[in-house]
Amino acid sequence: MFKKIMNKKLLKNQKGLTLIELLAVIVILAIIAAIAIPAIGNIINNSKDKAILSDAAGVLAGAKIAIADGACGDTTQDTVTCKEEVLKDVFEGELDPNDKVTYTKADKKYIIHYSELGKIRNTTKFTVDGFYKAGDTNISEEALNKVMNK
Template identity: 60%
Template sequence: MRNLLNKKLKNEKGLTLIELLAVIVILAIIALIAIPAIGNIISNSKSKAILSDATTIIAGSKTAIADGACTVNSKTKTTCTATQLQDYVEGVTLASGDQVVKENGAYEITYEELKKVNDKYAKLLNNSTTDTTKKNTSTQADIAEAMGNKPEEPEKTN
């Protein structure tokens, strides 16, 4: 019996064509499922990085305002330009038109990179208009909500 089993095993040379085709079909199905999912993960990661940079800029503006580096427009409104923020924001490149405005305790950021967020986050930021162009302005509360964080309450002004 053992000799017969050994003979059968020695005659087994490799995979048949059908077995090989079955493996290729299974791999193709897995690839069809995985490739779009990976693309979405990459797109969401890039958008979250932009939102994180916007959060960093807002945090830097709070420090700049506390240091008196920003322009006080009125008793309730302060503007921090890209030039004023550059020393307070590390690792983020600011465009010349980028700025943060604090008005009545709420922060609104104008950040050119916000135009690059994918549609999922653009809707959460309320910056997608009907003509499919994206705005580069958002509030701190909208950014926090888009990132899945609880929005901060606006600061009380004295």
């Protein structure tokens, strides 16, 4: 009997959250969301940009193989251009008809023209010598290596 009286007394003393407490919790959650959502958005954009740069590196790797095999034309010339029709055989991703890789023997430089590079959003983070403006679709191998390490 005593236990029943105590249980009823305990139940009467218990109260739920007040409206003020509930509003305080909602405000705190809103502040956390306001901070977290832009940070998550930046992480997603940076990962998309890194994926584009990684694809450009894949295009370059495929072009090097194709140039070494002579699939891109006469390798005795000063400049060898490996065009999209050859690159699609050595690169699994999607390519634009204007995508190409040019190798200049005198400078020993590769220049990648990859249309997806124009879609990079965070141009301030991925800025290096020779690759710095929004919409730029050309990058040298040296600049690509630098920007991939950022």
